Amino acid sequence: MELTDLTIAAARTGLAKRSFSALELADAHIAAAAKARDLNAFITETPERAREMAGRSDARLARGEAGLLEGIPLAIKDLFCTEGVRTTAGSHILEGFVPPYESTVTANLWRAGAVMLGKTNLDEFAMGSSNMTSHFGPVKSPWTRRGDNRPLVPGGSSGGSAAAVAARLALGATGTDTGGSIRQPAAFTGIVGLKPTYGRCSRWGIVAFASSLDQAGAFARTVEDTALMLQSMAGHDPKDSTSFAAPVPDYAAALGRGVKGLKIGIPKEYRLDTMPEDIERLWRQGIDWLTAAGAEAVEISLPHTKYALPAYYIVAPAEASSNLARYDGVRFGLRVEGETLDDMYERTRAAGFGAEVRRRVMIGTYVLSAGYYDAYYLKAQRVRALIARDFTEAFQRVDAILTPTTPSAAFAHGEKTADPVQMYLNDIFTVTVNLAGLPAVSVPAGLSGDGLPLGLHVIGRTFDEETVLGAAKVLEDAAGFVARPY
Amino acid sequence: MALDKATVAHIARLARLRVEDKDLEPMARELDGILAWIEQLNEVDTSGVEPMASVVDARLPRRKDEVIDGGQAEKILANATGAAHGFFTVPKVVE
Numbered sequence: 001m002e003l004t005d006l007t008i009a010a011a012r013t014g015l016a017k018r019s020f021s022a023l024e025l026a027d028a029h030i031a032a033a034a035k036a037r038d039l040n041a042f043i044t045e046t047p048e049r050a051r052e053m054a055g056r057s058d059a060r061l062a063r064g065e066a067g068l069l070e071g072i073p074l075a076i077k078d079l080f081c082t083e084g085v086r087t088t089a090g091s092h093i094l095e096g097f098v099p100p101y102e103s104t105v106t107a108n109l110w111r112a113g114a115v116m117l118g119k120t121n122l123d124e125f126a127m128g129s130s131n132m133t134s135h136f137g138p139v140k141s142p143w144t145r146r147g148d149n150r151p152l153v154p155g156g157s158s159g160g161s162a163a164a165v166a167a168r169l170a171l172g173a174t175g176t177d178t179g180g181s182i183r184q185p186a187a188f189t190g191i192v193g194l195k196p197t198y199g200r201c202s203r204w205g206i207v208a209f210a211s212s213l214d215q216a217g218a219f220a221r222t223v224e225d226t227a228l229m230l231q232s233m234a235g236h237d238p239k240d241s242t243s244f245a246a247p248v249p250d251y252a253a254a255l256g257r258g259v260k261g262l263k264i265g266i267p268k269e270y271r272l273d274t275m276p277e278d279i280e281r282l283w284r285q286g287i288d289w290l291t292a293a294g295a296e297a298v299e300i301s302l303p304h305t306k307y308a309l310p311a312y313y314i315v316a317p318a319e320a321s322s323n324l325a326r327y328d329g330v331r332f333g334l335r336v337e338g339e340t341l342d343d344m345y346e347r348t349r350a351a352g353f354g355a356e357v358r359r360r361v362m363i364g365t366y367v368l369s370a371g372y373y374d375a376y377y378l379k380a381q382r383v384r385a386l387i388a389r390d391f392t393e394a395f396q397r398v399d400a401i402l403t404p405t406t407p408s409a410a411f412a413h414g415e416k417t418a419d420p421v422q423m424y425l426n427d428i429f430t431v432t433v434n435l436a437g438l439p440a441v442s443v444p445a446g447l448s449g450d451g452l453p454l455g456l457h458v459i460g461r462t463f464d465e466e467t468v469l470g471a472a473k474v475l476e477d478a479a480g481f482v483a484r485p486y
Numbered sequence: 487m488a489l490d491k492a493t494v495a496h497i498a499r500l501a502r503l504r505v506e507d508k509d510l511e512p513m514a515r516e517l518d519g520i521l522a523w524i525e526q527l528n529e530v531d532t533s534g535v536e537p538m539a540s541v542v543d544a545r546l547p548r549r550k551d552e553v554i555d556g557g558q559a560e561k562i563l564a565n566a567t568g569a570a571h572g573f574f575t576v577p578k579v580v581e
Contacts, residue, residue, distance in 0.1 A: 100561040198541050212540045238549065242542050310524040321501060328502070330574050332565035341579050346504035358503060362494075362517060365501040376524070381537030383530050388538060420516070421523050437541030462541075 003028035004168040008072050008225040011171055015061055015071045022061065022071025026054035026115050029073045033117060033169045039140045041154075041163040043078045043088055045118035053115040060113065068232050070113030075170035077161045078119035079126055080106050080216075081205040085116075089207040090124040090134040090157075093327045093352025095334040103205025104237045105174065105216045112232035117170050121160030124354045125324065126181055126209045129426040130416070131159025133356040138413055141189055142167035142485035146451035152410045155185030155426075158219070162189040165219045166485055172220040172229050178209050179312055180406075180430030182217045183442040187405035187455025190444040190483060192472070194218045194226040197463045198437035199244040201230075202237030210319035211242075213312075213434045223443065223472045227251035230465065244463065254466035255473045260294030262467070265398035269305040270429060272407060279404045279454060282446045286402055286456040289478035290471065298398050302390040307383050308432040309424055314367050314380035315435070320357075321364025327352060359420065388436040395461050400471050403429050405455035409448040429457060439465045441472045445479040453483065489514045489521070 003025050006014065014020055030047045050073060057071035081087050081099035088094050102110075110116070123133040130153040131139040141154040141163055154163040158175030162185035165173050175182040177195035186193025194217045201216040208214065218229035231252065236245040266287060271280075287297045329335035329348030336351045338344035353361065367376035394401065407428055416422045433440045439462075442455035456475055460468035491510045494517065498505040505513060559572050568575035 097565055100564060241546050242540070304530065307527055307530055310527050313520065313524060329567065330576055335567035338577065341577050342502065344577055345502040349502055350504035359516065361501050361503060362497055362513070363520060366497045366517070369497065369500060378537045379527050379532060381539060382532035382535040383527055385535050385538035386530065386532065388541065420520060
């Protein structure tokens with residue numbers, strides 16, 4: 001077996017038994033990434049740092065001081081600040097920015113012994129569902145449709161991370177999920193994507209998009225591997241006052257729980273008229289898998305589902321317009337000179353932000369401006385409260401919820417770009433979870449008619465990642481998804 | 487409700503985003519399309535519902551009032567396009 005085909009769990013065993021060294025494992029991935037540059041999955045590769053970190057891992061392994069992820073090579077979404085390594089957020093406006101500090105989540109991963117391979121491509125400021133809005137160009141999914149070699153999107157915004165893990169360029173990767181940015185790309189590329197509860201991982205040092213929705217999470221090729229990653233990433237951080245001050249449970253221990261005796265909610269509002277037959281079939285299959293493992297399927301209603309996306313497209317741009325006010329050409333990144341200070345701000349921001357970011361800054365500024373604040377912003381926050389209440393009520397009757405992850409399989413580069421709203425609809429099944437702050441996972445569960453991966457989506461109660469992981473493991477075992485991009 | 491050019495220009499100004507005159511009209515149409523789709527929120531009865539700003543407890547935790555960080559002017563200025571004598575520099579604002 002190639003070292004790049006290992007799971008994180010198998011790599012840990014191999015490293016512990018000295019079947020190979022951390023340096024060999026890092027080198028195998030460095031070589032794989034160099035061979036797959038056509039995917040454009042990485043914005044910055046850090047092979048020297050990877051080899052240096054792997055060398056230190058080998059020393060710790062030899063001393064018997066291995067951390068949970070000792071010697072495991074990971075890719076990092078280029079939204080996490082990494083000390084001394086340029087961080088772009090996929091934007092031109094951060095041109096030349098080298099953080100003088102490390103994000104808490106990546107610091108936690110390095111403390112657990114993980115090895116950094118590089119920084120992955122993403123939609124600009126994580127605003128997108130296709131990775132097409134990156135200043136550094138689109139990412140090509142390693143997958144293609146059967147009999148059609150047009151390049152496909154890996155999904156977004158964490159498209160580079162998903163493509164890297166699917167193409168065996170990394171054993172795992174970090175992502176962030178504001179409206180579906182981990183789960184949708186995981187579904188599109190046939191891997192597992194875990195979005196923890198809001199507050200489970202610190203947001204400190206992650207370039208902010210929408211602060212009440214952003215949450216860091218993990219990509220890997222098995223449910224167990226995402227559990228191992230979350231174990232290292234999660235935890236309270238005094239530098240993020242919204243991070244959860246409670247001990248992190250043993251996630252790997254939750255994998256064997258199964259779903260026996262659990263009630264699994266099937267929300268009737270997720271049954272769209274426009275849903276392709278293969279997704280409908282996969283969903284039914286998922287229900288059968290869980291019931292065969294001893295769960296009871298219960299139809300539930302989440303009546304405000306339809307309003308989640310429009311509410312999100314007020315709340316997220318409003319928060320983004322405020323967060324992105326810091327990019328003014330003064331303290332970091334790009335500066336375009338102007339005649340006056342305001343002129344410099346305006347020219348810098350016009351040149352530095354791409355079309356989608358400008359659009360969202362404009363929408364956000366509009367809905368927060370005098371005269372529109374109540375009608376748009378407060379209205380959206382009220383609808384958000386109703387969406388959260390839908391889930392609270394549902395979780396009085398059920399232990400977890402099962403839905404498809406996306407309303408379609410991956411689409412081609414250039415498709416769905418004419419109308420922004422068509423692109424936004426990609427996140428129809430994932431965005432409710434962010435508004436309610438819940439944990440959820442996407443598990444690869446089958447193939448579409450034209451041979452592309454499709455994901456099933458398990459949603460859990462606040463801070464109940466354990467039930468989510470247990471159910472995801474049951475789906476993973478039943479699906480036996482072995483298809484590979486190439 | 488249709489956005490006009492003047493409103494878009496005003497919003498762009500508030501956002502400190504330079505939009506060329508020829509781009510105001512297309513941007514107005516684009517934003518209109520998004521706002522028209524958002525209008526469906528008006529179908530929802532939200533009377534008596536409190537706006538939700540965050541899913542976590544709104545009370546911020548308190549910590550001891552003590553200096554835990556600082557003295558890093560050099561690191562902070564390292565990423566600035568313009569810096570001199572320990573300060574950021576910007577175009578002249580006072581004549």
